[in-house]
Amino acid sequence: MKLISWNVNGIRAMMGKNFEAQFRAIDADIFCLQETKAQDDQVLEALATLTGYHISTNSAEKKGYSGVCTISKKPPVHDFININIEDHDKEGRVLTSEFDDFYLVNVYVPNSGDGLKRLEYRSEWDKDFANYLEGLKKKKPVIVTGDFNVAHRPIDLARPKENYNKIAGYTQVEIDGMDRFINNGFIDSFRHFYPDKVQYSFWSARFGLRAKNIGWRIDYFLVDQQLENVIKDAFILTDEMGSDHCPIGLIL
Numbered sequence: 001m002k003l004i005s006w007n008v009n010g011i012r013a014m015m016g017k018n019f020e021a022q023f024r025a026i027d028a029d030i031f032c033l034q035e036t037k038a039q040d041d042q043v044l045e046a047l048a049t050l051t052g053y054h055i056s057t058n059s060a061e062k063k064g065y066s067g068v069c070t071i072s073k074k075p076p077v078h079d080f081i082n083i084n085i086e087d088h089d090k091e092g093r094v095l096t097s098e099f100d101d102f103y104l105v106n107v108y109v110p111n112s113g114d115g116l117k118r119l120e121y122r123s124e125w126d127k128d129f130a131n132y133l134e135g136l137k138k139k140k141p142v143i144v145t146g147d148f149n150v151a152h153r154p155i156d157l158a159r160p161k162e163n164y165n166k167i168a169g170y171t172q173v174e175i176d177g178m179d180r181f182i183n184n185g186f187i188d189s190f191r192h193f194y195p196d197k198v199q200y201s202f203w204s205a206r207f208g209l210r211a212k213n214i215g216w217r218i219d220y221f222l223v224d225q226q227l228e229n230v231i232k233d234a235f236i237l238t239d240e241m242g243s244d245h246c247p248i249g250l251i252l
Contacts, residue, residue, distance in 0.1 A: 001252040004028040004237075005145040005219060007108070007202070007245035011036040011069065015046045017242045023050065026237070026247065029073050030097075034108035034147045036067035043069050058082065060092035068095045068106045068146070076104075083132040088125060096136070102227065103136045107146035112168035119173055122149075126177030130184055137185065141224040144186070147202075147245065148220050150174040152188065155198060156217040169218060186222040189234035189250050199236045202245045210244075221250040 004026055008014045011033060023031065036043050040057045047055055047069075054075040060066040070079070076097035082089035095106045107129070112119040136142045151170050154160035163170045182188060190197075200215030209215065223231055233251040240246045 001030070002026075002028045003030045003032070003104070003143070003145065003221065003250040003252070004247050005032040005034070005106070005221065005249075006240075006247040007034040007147040007219060007243060009035050009037070009243040009245065011038055011043055011067075012046045013037075014242050019242060020049060022240055022242065022247075023071075026240075026249075028249070030104060031071040032104070032106040032145050033069040033071070034067075034106070036069050037064050038067060039063060043067065047071070056095060056097065058092045058095040061090045065091070066108055067092045068108050070095055070097050070104070070106045072097065074099070083129060085128055088128060094129070094132075098140075102141045102143055102224070103139070105133065105136070105142060105144040105146075107144060107148070109146065109148045109150070111149045112171065112174060114168070116168060116171065119168070119171060123173050123177065126174075126180065130177075130180050133181070133186075134184060137224060137226075141226040142186075143221065143223050143227065143250070144181075145219075145221045145248075145250070147218060148178065149218055150178050151216045151218055152178045152182075152191075152220075155196070156200075158200070158214040158216070169216060181222055185225045187225055187228060187231070189221040189223050189231055190217070190236065190248070192223075192231065193234050199238060201236050201238075201248055205244050219245060219248045221248060223250070227252070 056079040058081040151157040201219040203210035203215040237247040
């Protein structure tokens with residue numbers, strides 16, 4: 001089974017580029033999108049040509065903001081949105097799909113913002129989301145994927161010393177949040193297979209940083225330790241263009 005996750009930075013803009021051809025060439029069993037930047041009906045309209053797939057969405061109250069979408073060849077047993085905390089749920093960041101053998105959680109974690117103005121909120125979000133995942137794990141194994149908006153270790157960004165505790169995505173608060181997920185029984189699948197590999201999934205659109213490969217690895221597949229024996233590979237599709245992120249993948 002091939003799973004793909006991609007922050008598309010606007011699904012309608014992506015469909016106007018090369019997304020459908022990329023989607024079909026990658027040919028994943030499950031495709032998770034983040035930052036769709038569209039309401040549910042607009043996402044479904046944008047993806048209308050992807051016939052033969054089950055498509056589920058969760059959008060923010062604020063139009064053109066956030067949003068997640070999961071596309072699968074096999075319909076899930078059940079889809080459900082959000083984590084039942086009003087302050088978080090209005091931003092349309094979590095979509096959980098229950099399959100026979102696991103829950104798949106598609107997440108777009110809040111960015112701590114310019115000047116770290118949302119860092120305190122982000123800290124609370126991480127704690128609440130960790131508790132949500134713990135509740136799911138009591139029922140069946142969990143895979144959680146998406147844009148976590150944090151580089152977990154110095155190897156995961158090009159300029160760790162310059163950015164540490166100064167910029168969103170590499171503060172100790174955010175690192176502690178990722179530590180909490182890992183310590184609660186999840187495996188960072190890419191690091192599981194490639195502990196020393198330098199590869200990024202996001203590059204700021206400014207200053208031509210992608211061409212220079214000055215990037216960040218902030219997109220993850222975290223896999224329940226109960227599923228460790230079925231993880232076969234993890235990868236990052238650096239050459240896929242269209243967004244400021246590239247797709248990441250997991251093979252089960």
